[in-house]
Amino acid sequence: MKERVLLDAGVVTRCRRRVHLEHDPAMRDQPLAPVDLGIEQRIADAAEHRQAVAKWLSRVLGADWTEIPRGGAESREELTLAAMRAGTRYISTAQLPTDEIGGRRGVVDLLVRTDDGYVPVLVVRHKITDPGSGARVSPIDRPELAAARTDPTRKVRAQPRDQLRLAHAVRLLQACEMGATEHVGGVIGVEADVVLWHDLEVPNWPGGRTALTEYEVRFADRLAVASAAAAQDEPLALPSRITECKGCPWWPTCEARLREASDVSLVVRGEDAVALRDMGVSTVEQLAAVPLDSAEQLPLTGVRNTDAILLAKAWLRNLPLVRRVRELTVPRADVEVDVDMESYADAGAYLWGCWLSGVDIGEEPGYQAFVSWEPLPSDDEARSFAEFWTWFGSVRRRAYERGLSFRAYCYNELAENRWMLASAERFAGKPGVPSVAEVREFIDSAEWVDLFASVREQFLCPNGKGLKVIAPSAGFGWRDAEASGENSMRWYRDAVGLCGDAPVLSQRDRILRYNEDDVRATWTIRRWMTSEAAHRIPYAADL
Structure with missing residues (x-):
């Protein structure tokens, strides 16, 4: 029987290979690296912040507020759906009904009722605005779209992950026929002084895309990766070193594969590694063998072309540092x-x-x-x-x-x-x-x-x-x-x-x-x- 794949909002900003490993049955007993203490602390801080905001809002909003109690996911889904059908104005820690067809599941910090459905609100522990103008916000004690106004003293701080998480929640609300017509979502930041509202259909992403279209492309890709892994089909995502690897619990697994293959991403990361593989340079040895006078042919953007070749040479010799210049200089003073x-x-x-x-x-x-x-x-x-x-x-x-x-x-x-x-x-x-x-x-x-x-x-x-x-x-x-x-x-x-x-x-x-x-x-x-x-x-x- 084919394993059912359900994904939460986090996958759209997660490494594709990690998504594969998390859904591959053959990897279930694979030892993981211990959780980075810093990441663990940030997760705990974020949870504490959400609880503090929820506690404050429950006092302010009183009878209009309900919180879905802890328990099994299925029972919490039923309670959330019942609260929405009853027209509850504010629903905290909502467990949205699983979207079996779309392969989605998720929890939302706050659901807010509008005239024709519900909109999601996130509570995050980072800044969401900067000094400037143009942000659409509502007072924290009125966390609703009807109270939103353009603030002449705030501008939106770019937080793409927030918008993608909101898009995921919007699609879940649509799947259970409880979503508002207007595709918007709110965010309460670390300062917890306003609700910032995002219109998810504004074409403010690269290439004129909207947050919703960006989300749909990313989610479809991750769902395909996870589904292939669950079915143990040919993997759609192979290991490659990126910035995220540093704190990933799966890094020991990927690192062993990359070192065994002497993969070029051990020297150049991200899209540069992909570009090199596409031109047939897939190992550190192959990169080191590229003549320096041919460096301009390398399709690199994250590192100088000659530097990439020299880094490969240094990596093969296990050198932690190599001088670019014969004479080092640092400005000094008395x-x-x-x-x-x-x-x-x-x-x-x-x-x-x-x-x-x-x-x-x-x-x-x-x-x-x-x-x-x-x-x-x-x-x-x-x-x-x-x-x-x-x-x-x-x-x-x-x-x-x-x-x-x-x-x-x-x-x-x-x-x-x-x-x-x-x-x-x-x-x-x-x-x-x-x-x-x-x-x-x-x-x-x-x-x-x-x-x-x-x-x-x-x-x-x-x-x-x-x-x-x-x-x-x-x-x-x-x-x-x-x-x-x-x-x-x-x-x-x-x-x-x-x-x-x-x-x-x-x-x-x-x-x-x-x-x-x-x-x-x-x-x-x-x-x-x-x-x-x-x-x-x-x-x-x-x-």
Whole structure:
């Protein structure tokens, strides 16, 4: 008997090979990698956020609100359908009736009744709008389409996954004949202050597609992949390394296959690997054998053509780094400060860590931490940011007064720039907080150096360019064996008692030690790159 395949909304943004493996009966006993702790924490945070929003809305909406209780999926489907047929205005944690014909199943955080049916609303733990104009929103205490207005102060933040999940819910509602005529859906974000409404039939996707048409194409593809796997037919999706592999429980299975085949995706990922296979270059060895003077013939977009060939050569020799240039350079100064920020998802930046080095200017050298242990979001974040900026400005001023040059360094400026600008905007007018213009002037100056950019421009890195990957080549190691940005978020929850438990003070020490190691790592990389030791790294032209 052919196995029935039912898919939830998550498949449309999931790796095709993962969809295959999840539905292949031969893979049921295959050992999986442990769930990444960071991903596990984000899932838990999202669930906690949904529960908190549901609890608040239940108090505000009162008798118009009903929540489908926990239980088996079939009984929850029946209760949801009964609530819709009864015309209940708001239905929380709805288990929509399975669409046997379409192969769909799914849960929706909130169903809202309109004049002619129901529309879905998601509750997510990420930002859904940015400053701007044009977003269609309704007040959080009136989560309904009739209350929606265009907001002149908000614009929609691109979150394609939200729209695809809403499209899935719309199709499920249509299948049970409970959907509204207007194909729209709402989203309540991490700030839980408004409902953002998406029109799923607006052609605002690449190529003039709508969210619904994009969803239909993706879902049909994933359903075909899953159905072939369930029937143990010829697989429609083969392993290929992509960004998602890093946190996938099936990665050990795929990695073994890819390494056995020396697959070209171990060096170049995504569409570039597909393009290379299409032209007959399917292994790392074949890519490494391409003459450099023929590199322009490679149909690559995610990496320079010559770099792809050199990366393949380096991978085959198990080299973690290869120099692009004979002489490495990094902008240096008399007085230097390494900066690393710690944030908790979109809730805020709670720690600014610095490492002061160079010529003595009367400030204590070494590690300085400007931190708030008030659970985010909190106005105390403004205090710690202001203290960081005041100290930072004092170091710059003292250097100038002594006729000394000054530079500050980070590793991948996107995160630090984002939170410096966001903090200046959010806490404008508070004591010690700089203006947005002042922050922007600094980050646009030659005094702000992104070491990640220096590494990217001067090294080829077969295993990635992350700080934890590059620093060991410079001789640096973290004191904490579990040091990672994802784990630091888990430590932060314990450190501030985010779940209502007593704060764990030892976790605060752990975070500070981790942050100190991060700034010491960038300091070490910079000194190493400007030393003779770095010349022991093989030069690309010599491979």
